[in-house]
Amino acid sequence: MPPEVLIRAEGLVKTFNKKNSPPFTAVAGVDFEVRRGEVFGFLGPNGAGKSTTMRMIGCVSPVGGGRLSLFGLDPDTQGPQIRARLGVVPQEDTLDLEMRVRDNLHVYGRYFGLPRAVIRERAERLLEFVQLTDRAEDKVEPLSGGMKRRLTIARALINEPEILILDEPTTGLDPQARHVVWDRLYRLKQQGTTLILTTHYMDEAEQLCDRLVVMDKGRIAAEGSPRDLIERYATRDVLELRFPLGEQEQAVEKLQGLGERLEPLPDRVLVYADDGEAALSEVSTRGLEPVTALVRRSTLEDVFLHLTGRTLVD
Numbered sequence: 270m271p272p273e274v275l276i277r278a279e280g281l282v283k284t285f286n287k288k289n290s291p292p293f294t295a296v297a298g299v300d301f302e303v304r305r306g307e308v309f310g311f312l313g314p315n316g317a318g319k320s321t322t323m324r325m326i327g328c329v330s331p332v333g334g335g336r337l338s339l340f341g342l343d344p345d346t347q348g349p350q351i352r353a354r355l356g357v358v359p360q361e362d363t364l365d366l367e368m369r370v371r372d373n374l375h376v377y378g379r380y381f382g383l384p385r386a387v388i389r390e391r392a393e394r395l396l397e398f399v400q401l402t403d404r405a406e407d408k409v410e411p412l413s414g415g416m417k418r419r420l421t422i423a424r425a426l427i428n429e430p431e432i433l434i435l436d437e438p439t440t441g442l443d444p445q446a447r448h449v450v451w452d453r454l455y456r457l458k459q460q461g462t463t464l465i466l467t468t469h470y471m472d473e474a475e476q477l478c479d480r481l482v483v484m485d486k487g488r489i490a491a492e493g494s495p496r497d498l499i500e501r502y503a504t505r506d507v508l509e510l511r512f513p514l515g516e517q518e519q520a521v522e523k524l525q526g527l528g529e530r531l532e533p534l535p536d537r538v539l540v541y542a543d544d545g546e547a548a549l550s551e552v553s554t555r556g557l558e559p560v561t562a563l564v565r566r567s568t569l570e571d572v573f574l575h576l577t578g579r580t581l582v583d
């Protein structure tokens with residue numbers, strides 16, 4: 270049996286009316302399905318419409334047009350029933366900084382109307398899960414960014430949600446803290462929780478997502494697994510060449526026809542070729558002397574560049 274579809278969006282739209290300016294469409298008709306047990310990602314740069322889409326999924330912002338259903342329910346009329354089955358980790362931490370770590374979980378449990386004994390048991394289990402047991406009695410304020418993010422994740426799990434929604438879960442964290450968060454999210458997936466996340470980090474999308482949509486300017490540019498997308502929209506290798514100041518334009522002329530595609534960026538030229546090493550030796554055959562030359566595998570960043578002509582992080 271194919272996995273159950275938990276979220277279905279068809280032609281989903283969100284338009285904001287702003288004073289003294291024309292209406293702005295942040296989400297311009299997107300279609301996607303999220304299946305039980307998968308990690309589904311929205312990858313795109315700032316302003317692509319990811320958070321706006323998440324807010325509609327989280328039933329905190331009304332659907333502006335098209336259709337959206339979660340668990341077969343309608344967010345317009347059945348928001349509370351849906352919210353009871355969701356966990357939400359917003360982009361900005363909204364923890365109570367003056368409160369102790371453990372109390373942040375207890376307050377949330379009471380918000381969901383859970384019995385005290387259940388809250389106590391779950392809070393301890395979740396603190397253990399996010400590795401904050403030894404900080405349970407501390408105030409939230411002095412915790413590191415990574416700890417706060419983990420506590421927000423624990424808080425979002427207090428109602429044992431079927432779907433956990435994470436809006437940019439590791440933005441602003443240092444590399445080590447990001448890896449700890451990724452590890453916990455991976456564990457949740459193994460335990461069967463469906464995860465939806467937004468990110469503008471291609472490494473995060475590649476590490477975590479089973480499937481993702483590439484979003485740009487309110488639209489979906491492509492959909493698939495990270496591997497599918499790379500196979501479909503990029504070559505196996507990329508050769509990155511940097512030339513002395515002012516010499517790139519001339520070099521690009523000499524590079525014409527090399528590999529499948531050339532992508533001149535302000536500070537370097539990308540040569541898309543399945544065999545990067547062979548392309549590199551052709552560079553010197555053509556009499557070019559780059560300052561640096563690097564052969565690497567294609568990533569989702571290359572997919573995004575191909576689809577939109579821009580890099581993910583400006």
Ligand SMILES: Nc1ncnc2c1ncn2[C@@H]1O[C@H](COP(=O)(O)OP(=O)(O)OP(=O)(O)O)[C@@H](O)[C@H]1O
Binds near residue numbers: 322
């Ligand atoms: N309440 C609002 N009123 C007016 N415009 C809005 C509102 N919310 C979002 N927008 C606009 O909609 C566009 C999409 O924003 P959104 O936050 O969904 O993008 P995003 O892909 O999540 O990017 P980010 O990574 O910056 O959160 C932006 O241009 C934003 O300014």
